[in-house]
């Protein structure tokens with residue numbers, strides 16, 4: 617089986633509507649991307665959870681997939697007509713059937729966090745069987761170890777967990793940080809996420825890694841203090857959650873925050889300095905990790 621893929625050059629003002637109408641007239645899928653992706657003029661667009669991003673790239677490309685026997689020219693013309701625009705420029709190519717699972721898997725290699733800590737997809741043999749290996753496959757919940765914010769938190773846990781600590785992972789996603797903490801020797805971890813799918817993924821991933829998993833939604837979190845609270849969320853929720861997160865850290869305990877853009881680091885550090893003696897920020901690919909010790 618094969619498909620036809622049209623790459624359509626669309627004005628950003630109409631790209632979303634055109635993609636929707638392409639689906640109405642019979643496209644199997646339609647996605648919009650930055651026409652300048654991969655070039656020096658690529659436009660990163662960041663969003664905060666819960667806040668819709670109302671911005672599109674200035675030059676957009678629509679990738680639309682059609683059945684092999686579809687009349688693509690007719691469908692694009694019909695979609696343009698419905699959007700009341702001239703037929704845009706496009707190219708059509710064939711997409712042959714592939715082993716999609718194998719192709720996707722080939723894009724995820726083991727990730728080295730440190731000499732002793734690796735994140736390895738289940739279909740890979742670990743490059744260092746003697747190291748601490750987290751087995752994690754990409755899924756619906758965020759946290760494979762490839763994103764700089766996750767890596768920054770993993771590096772902190774790797775260097776700071778000595779054994780026996782209690783750890784709260786707030787915004788646990790795939791559970792990667794809680795599971796890593798357990799594998800590094802933490803005594804107890806609790807993972808919290810607002811997304812029920814992430815809670816389920818964390819439970820499954822903890823089982824896959826043979827560690828105890830205590831994961832739940834925010835309303836399941838009981839009052840209590842932890843040696844370490846780690847939260848890789850994003851700046852907006854971290855601003856709102858400051859008091860709650862601080863209340864869960866023991867005096868002398870540690871807070872670790874990520875998901876913060878480099879330009880948001882000073883403001884966020886000042887906010888958390890109400891409760892913590894803050895360490896210098898650490899940066900990776902435009903993202904920041906903040907950490908600090910709770911004052912009495």
Ligand SMILES: C[S@@+](CC[C@H](N)C(=O)[O-])C[C@H]1O[C@@H](n2cnc3c(N)ncnc32)[C@H](O)[C@@H]1O
Pocket residue numbers: 665757758759760761765766769786787788789790791792793808809810811814834848849850853875
């Ligand atoms: C960037 S992911 C981090 C996942 C993982 N901890 C990691 O480091 O890779 C952020 C997670 O925080 C969750 N989240 C966002 N806002 C939240 C909130 N207010 N309370 C709890 N979880 C939240 C999201 O659902 C998402 O799973």
